[in-house]
Each structure stands twice: as C-alpha cells, then as structure tokens.
Amino acid sequence: MPESPPIVIRSAANDEIKALRSLDSKKGRVEQNAFLSEGLRHVVEAVRRGWRVRRLVLSESAGTSPLLREAVEGCRSGGGRVLTVTDELMTRIARRDNAQSVLAVIEQRWAGPDLVRAEPGITWLALEGVRDPGNLGSILRSADAFGVAGVLLVGNTVDPYSTEAVRASMGSIVNVPLIRLDEAGFLEWHRGWRGRTVGTHLRAEGRPETLVRGPATLLLMGNEQSGLPEAIAATCDALVRIPMRKGADSLNLAAATAIMLYAVAAQADA
Numbered sequence: 001m002p003e004s005p006p007i008v009i010r011s012a013a014n015d016e017i018k019a020l021r022s023l024d025s026k027k028g029r030v031e032q033n034a035f036l037s038e039g040l041r042h043v044v045e046a047v048r049r050g051w052r053v054r055r056l057v058l059s060e061s062a063g064t065s066p067l068l069r070e071a072v073e074g075c076r077s078g079g080g081r082v083l084t085v086t087d088e089l090m091t092r093i094a095r096r097d098n099a100q101s102v103l104a105v106i107e108q109r110w111a112g113p114d115l116v117r118a119e120p121g122i123t124w125l126a127l128e129g130v131r132d133p134g135n136l137g138s139i140l141r142s143a144d145a146f147g148v149a150g151v152l153l154v155g156n157t158v159d160p161y162s163t164e165a166v167r168a169s170m171g172s173i174v175n176v177p178l179i180r181l182d183e184a185g186f187l188e189w190h191r192g193w194r195g196r197t198v199g200t201h202l203r204a205e206g207r208p209e210t211l212v213r214g215p216a217t218l219l220l221m222g223n224e225q226s227g228l229p230e231a232i233a234a235t236c237d238a239l240v241r242i243p244m245r246k247g248a249d250s251l252n253l254a255a256a257t258a259i260m261l262y263a264v265a266a267q268a269d270a
C-alpha cells in the first residue's frame with residue numbers, strides 16, 4: 001500500500017515543536033537528555049554510529065534521496081518519529097535563515113571514566129573549564145580528525161550538546177566519546193591513570209616537538225581565561241608551550257589544541 005502523504009506541522013504552538021525549541025536551552029537538553037543535530041549528512045552519520053534518533057524533522061522542501069531514506073529508517077527502527085514541518089517553521093526551530101532541511105533530536109551519550117585505558121600510542125584529551133561552545137565544538141572536530149580516543153570535560157565546562165557546540169563540531173560530536181568529571185573526580189581518577197600526562201602552560205619551558213612516541217598520552221588543555229589550575233597542572237609528567245613570538249599573549253584554545261594534537265600525533269621516535 002502506498003504511504004499516505006505526511007501531515008505537515010505549521011504552528012510553533014504544536015507540542016512537538018515546543019519540545020524541539022526547548023532544546024536550545026541547557027535546561028531543556030538536560031530534561032530531555034537530548035540535543036539537536038542539523039543537516040542530513042550529520043544525522044546519517046549519527047544513525048550509522050548507532051545513536052538513537054528520537055525525532056527526525058524534515059522541511060517540506062527536503063525532497064527524497066537514498067541518504068534521506070537511510071535517516072528515516074534509522075530513526076524509525078530505533079522507535080523514533082518522523083515529523084514534517086513547513087520551511088518557515090524549520091527556520092524558527094533552527095533560529096537562523098538558510099536552515100537545513102533536515103534536523104534530528106538525538107539522545108545524549110556520556111561515557112564513564114572507566115572507558116579511559118592507557119593503551120600504547122592512544123591519545124585522550126582533557127579540557128578544563130572550557131567557556132566558549134564554539135571552541136569546544138572546534139576542539140571535538142580536531143579530536144575526531146586526529147583519532148583521539150575520547151574527551152574528558154573537567155570542571156565547569158560548557159555543554160558540548162549546545163546547538164552552537166554541535167554545529168562547530170561539524171558532526172564530530174557523534175565520533176568522540178565524552179566523559180564528565182568535576183575537578184576532585186578528575187584528580188581521584190588520575191591517581192589510577194597509567195599513561196603519561198602532558199599539560200600545556202604558557203610559562204612552561206618544554207616544547208611539544210620534544211615529546212616522544214610510545215606511551216598512552218593524556219593531553220591537558222586549560223581554560224580560556226586562566227589556563228590550567230595549579231592542582232591539575234601538578235598531575236602532569238610534562239608541561240609544554242607552543243612557541244610564540246615574544247610579546248604575543250597566547251593562542252586561542254581551539255587553535256592550541258589542534259597544534260598540540262598534531263604534535264602528539266607526529267611525535268619523534270624515542
């Protein structure tokens with residue numbers, strides 16, 4: 001039997017739409033344990049990686065394609081629902097012009113610190129107190145590109161599932177396991193960490209290019225305003241600084257993280 005045409009939601013007062021729009025706030029995301037992902041390519045990536053898509057939202061002009069069918073099947077097979085909305089309503093949900101024609105409500109995932117293993121050659125990244133969601137998303141994108149095993153978010157770090165962070169991650173949010181720890185939890189967990197810990201510090205003497213290949217690495221990056229707190233810096237086996245011209249203040253956190261991840265990936269043999 002042919003499928004009947006979808007019912008098109010036109011009103012922002014519709015309960016489904018209200019729930020979707022509340023994902024713009026941290027409160028809404030925590031209550032629903034979900035986040036918004038925009039764009040067909042990113043939604044299909046999430047489906048392929050086994051993430052649960054609770055709602056797939058299509059604008060009237062979304063058309064049809066094999067990728068779209070894959071997204072629809074992925075959503076429905078996980079018990080999710082497919083909604084169709086007007087193009088105008090899609091713009092309101094995404095809160096920007098030129099909204100994507102596909103977006104999804106995806107269930108959040110958090111891993112526990114027991115996931116972190118000190119296997120040789122593997123890199124884990126720990127970020128302390130990141131404030132800027134754009135920085136965090138860019139860092140997740142770099143972490144994914146450099147094959148980082150997972151990211152520890154330490155202390156009071158901005159929500160990686162905020163729409164701005166998810167956008168800046170360009171889909172990488174579904175490829176990088178995330179672990180949350182407060183500072184005390186990190187310090188306790190770190191006592192059992194068997195790899196090496198490399199921290200970044202603007203007053204460090206060490207240079208990233210002197211790192212040698214081999215051990216599992218935990219790379220620690222500090223907060224945008226104040227850098228790594230002393231207690232966390234004290235857990236490091238090595239503190240390094242990316243050389244800058246004399247008088248330069250510092251690098252942007254996301255830029256520094258990308259350079260450090262490259263330096264760790266390109267380490268010299270011992």
Ligand code: SAM
Pocket residue numbers: 200201202220221222223224225226227228240241242243244250251252253256257
């Ligand atoms: N005023 C802060 C301080 O004194 O540490 C600046 C923090 S900086 C904007 C934020 C983070 O980016 C730092 O904690 C460090 O992880 C990283 N970072 C920035 N510039 C760096 C550099 N030249 N070498 C290594 N890490 C750097």
